[in-house]
């Protein structure tokens with residue numbers, strides 16, 4: 001019997017965690033749709049790597065999110081898994097956090113997820129199957145006070161809360177919603193704080209995480225192996241919360 005390959009959308013996939021995750025899903029055999037926003041040359045590279053399933057999209061714009069999902073259904077007729085990796089970071093004490101910073105951080109971390117979800121809710125419900133994974137941040141979602149990144153912490157906490165509401169609403173429709181909370185994961189474009197030896201050594205595991213370790217968590221949450229996991233925040237953070 002021929003089983004069609006899963007169709008997966010990974011956002012924030014031009015670089016960093018999103019790119020690593022997209023590669024892992026492609027290696028699993030999925031048809032992977034990737035999204036780039038600003039770097040046209042990178043978009044051309046992704047086009048070659050992901051069999052033309054490449055989309056330019058600013059997910060801060062709800063119309064672009066709608067068009068992205070519509071195009072994926074036109075191309076592949078379904079969408080099994082989504083891993084949403086968009087989410088800007090910023091460090092500043094509260095007194096230096098401007099109104100535009102609040103809007104930008106909430107826009108990037110929360111509203112892109114809202115727009116994407118609004119776009120895919122109906123077609124995925126019709127399938128009565130699917131998984132959505134969102135990237136939060138270990139220690140930020142409701143647990144730990146932050147001195148230097150309040151807007152990011154508030155935005156990720158809002159995303160965490162949104163995802164739990166989404167999980168409870170979509171579970172009866174066969175759509176599982178979960179989150180991954182990475183800790184420190186350095187890569188070429190990550191914030192320099194991810195390379196801070198003092199921060200790394202303060203973790204119980206004494207080191208930063210790897211892109212591969214987060215990608216494996218995304219694969220698990222988007223597989224039959226996690227078929228009873230709903231509303232979970234999977235911390236992949238070297239023990240940050242202990």
Ligand SMILES: NC(=O)c1ccc[n+]([C@@H]2O[C@H](COP(=O)([O-])OP(=O)(O)OC[C@H]3O[C@@H](n4cnc5c(N)ncnc54)[C@H](OP(=O)(O)O)[C@@H]3O)[C@@H](O)[C@H]2O)c1
Nearest residue numbers: 012014016017037038058059060086087135137182184185
């Ligand atoms: N790396 C870590 O240590 C760490 C730790 C905890 C949580 N996380 C979370 O994990 C996720 C991925 O992290 P990362 O380090 O890989 O992030 P990253 O290096 O900042 O990459 C994010 C990607 O998202 C894209 N993007 C941003 N805003 C967008 C928008 N409005 N529409 C479409 N694409 C947009 C960016 O595209 P452009 O290139 O066009 O800007 C970029 O390619 C984020 O949610 C982050 O908060 C990361």
